[in-house]
Amino acid sequence: MDIAADSVQELFTDAGGSLGARMGIQLSEASAERVVGTMPVEGNTQPYGLLHGGASCVLAETLGSVGAVMHGQTVDRPFAVGVDINATHHKSARSGVVTGVATPVHRGRTMATYEIVITDDSGERVCTARITCLLRGA
Numbered sequence: 001m002d003i004a005a006d007s008v009q010e011l012f013t014d015a016g017g018s019l020g021a022r023m024g025i026q027l028s029e030a031s032a033e034r035v036v037g038t039m040p041v042e043g044n045t046q047p048y049g050l051l052h053g054g055a056s057c058v059l060a061e062t063l064g065s066v067g068a069v070m071h072g073q074t075v076d077r078p079f080a081v082g083v084d085i086n087a088t089h090h091k092s093a094r095s096g097v098v099t100g101v102a103t104p105v106h107r108g109r110t111m112a113t114y115e116i117v118i119t120d121d122s123g124e125r126v127c128t129a130r131i132t133c134l135l136r137g138a
Contacts, residue, residue, distance in 0.1 A: 019058060020058075020062050023039055023043075023044055023055060023058055023059070024039055024040045024043065024044070025037055025038070025039045025058075025059060025062055026038050026039075027063075027066065030066050030067075030070060031067075031070055032067055032070040032071035032073075032074065032104065032107065033067075033103070033104065034067075034101065034102070034103055035063045035064070035066045035067045035070075035100075035101070035102040035114075036063075036099065036100070036101050036102075037059065037062065037063050037066075037099070037100050038097050038098065038099050038100075039055065039058075039059045039097065039098055039100070040096075040097050041093050041094065041095050041096055041097065041098060042095065045094075049094055050092040050093065050094060051092060051093040051094070051098065051126065053087065053089050053127075056087055056089065056098070056118055056126065056127040056129065057085060057087050057129065059098065059100045059116070059118060060085065060087060060100060060102070060116040060118065060127070060129035060131060061082055061085055061129075061131055063100045063101075063102035063114070063116050064082075064085075064102045064114035064116055064129075064130075064131035064133065065080050065082060065131065065133060066102070067102045067103075067104060067112065067114045068080035068112040068114065068131075068133035068135065071104070071107045071112050071135070072112070072135040072136075075108075075109045075135065076137060077109065077110065077135035077136055077137045078135075078137075078138065079135070079136040079137070079138070080112065080133040080134070080135055080136075081133060081134045081136060082131055082132070082133050082134075083111075083132055083133065083134050084130075084131065084132040085129065085130070085131045085132075086129065086130055087127055087128070087129035087130075088127065088128050088129075089126070089127050090125050090126060090127060090128065091120075091124060091125070091126055092126070093120045093126050096120060096121035097121060098118050098119065098120055098121075098126055099118065099119050100116050100117065100118045100119075101116065101117050101119075102114045102115070102116045103115055105130065108135075109135070110134065110135050111132060111133065111134055111135060112132070112133050112135060113130060113131065113132040113133075114130070114131055114133075115128070115129070115130050116128070116129040116130070116131065
């Protein structure tokens, strides 16, 4: 399975589920070295009108998984399955768009770990997350 960078958005919004599409996640950059995506705050809030922590985790897992898939292609293991995720929520967001940037912490043959920094419209850090994915072959 070979996934071109320009078709990653389609893979994560159309294939096998539509959570990313429902959350409004849009990818703007995708490689094994860096994945960038955005998500609107509106529609992804908890009852107090703040960005839901789970929504931040969905954005983080999506971006980290994309990076892991892109890396997995280089080691003939193009399927990434999340096995661990954690997130620290630093501040709230009430409106606008949040942006996540995923960068690798570890890229091996069977596992990949990415750190994801999520910021608000003013560039302030909202959340820091880390995901580890198991890489599987076809």
